[in-house]
Amino acid sequence: MKLRDLKxxxxxxxxGTDGVLRPSWEASLILATCLGVGREKLVSMGEEDVSPHVALEMTARRAKGEPLAYVLGTMDFLQWNFLVGPGCLIPRxxxxxxxxxAAETLGPRGRFLDWGTGSGCIACSLAMMVDGSQGVAMDASPGALKWAWRNVQRYRLSNRVLLVHGSSAHFISQDLTPFDLVVANPPYIPSEHMGELDGSVSRFEPHLALNGGDGGIQVPVEWLRGAVRLLRAGGQVLxxxxxxxxxxxxxxLEIEGLSFVGSHQxxxxxxxxxxx
Ligand code: GLN
Incomplete structure (x- = not known):
């Protein structure tokens, strides 16, 4: 099939798909991904014969409302590109x-914990931004850790980012502590508002990564309390x-051993x- 016709x-x-705002742009991304070329290259390939199967399969998934990042299998984050798919939250x-x-806060050779790492985008980018830093990336979901592991391997960070399967401070072995920094993007959507999420989010992305419990603060508070036992004196949480x-x-909130320092927009x- 000619690329022009396939597009x-x-x-x-x-x-005709709900939530697709720029069909032509998404079509280019799908084709570029299938063909393994940059989008700019497609312009000159209109007359080329290409096999349509993979592109049409991806299009069918997208037409059922699946997020574009899952369909393409990647998402940009800072200056990097992370492998993503069903099982991990798409980096926002x-x-x-x-x-x-986190990178500004952590000094060279600093040690960090990325709690609830998902795709691993925070842990990997932090390790790449801060010279000599090392960290633990923890997640309660094996499905998410699979993606984190792919990204750790992709960026050759397996000697600096250790993946841990776990949901609380107890899963971190003592000899990995103390950390200079605990960084987290916890699930923080109030349970009572989970029903208001966009369809493409609520039908496809892991609720474990989104649902923060009552008021959305149950999980964040648990993690703040847990961080206290993992931080060195003077260590911080972001x-x-x-x-x-x-x-x-x-x-x-009054949390023993932790005081609020400030906030960022x-x-x-x-x-x-x-x-x-
Ligand atoms: N920002 C995400 C959303 O609005 C929520 C991420 C989270 O709960 N950590 O879908």
Missing amino acids: QEIIKTLS PETEVLASL METAGDWQLSILEA DQFGVRRVGRW
Whole structure:
């Protein structure tokens, strides 16, 4: 099939799909991914004969509402590109701010814990941004750790980022502690609001990575309490939150051994990240 015709067919299918805002752009991404070429290269390939099967399969998944990142199998995060798919939360742009703050906070050769690592995007980018740093990337979901492991291997970080399957501080062996920094993008959506998520999020992304329990703070509070036993004296926690209203609750909590230091806005002007 000629690439030009295949692209038209993909655009036609995606034009009728809810949530697809730019069918032509998505068609180019799907084709570039299938053919293993940059998008700019496609322009001159219109007359070339290509096999349509993989591209049409990807298009069919997208047409059923699956997030584009899962269909393509990758998501950009800071200056890197992470492998993603069903089982891990798709990295969000707000979280780039969290990772950058973590990199500014962690000194060279610092030791960090990325609690709830998901795809591993925070742990891997942090290790790559801070010379000689080492960290533990923990997640309760084996399905997420599979993606984190792929990314750790992809960026050759297996000697600096250790993956741990676990859901609490107890899963971190004593000899890995203390950490200079605990960084986390915990599940923080209030259980009572889970029903309001976009269909493509709620039908496809792991609820374990999203549902923060009552008020969305049950899990964040548990993790803040757990972090106390893992940090060195003077160590810090950086945690992403749902925003100003949730940070106001978290910053007012009394947690023994931890004091609130301040907060940071994300790139959209939302007070997003708390520092303890
Ligand atoms: N920011 C994500 C969303 O709105 C939620 C991520 C999280 O709970 N950590 O879908």
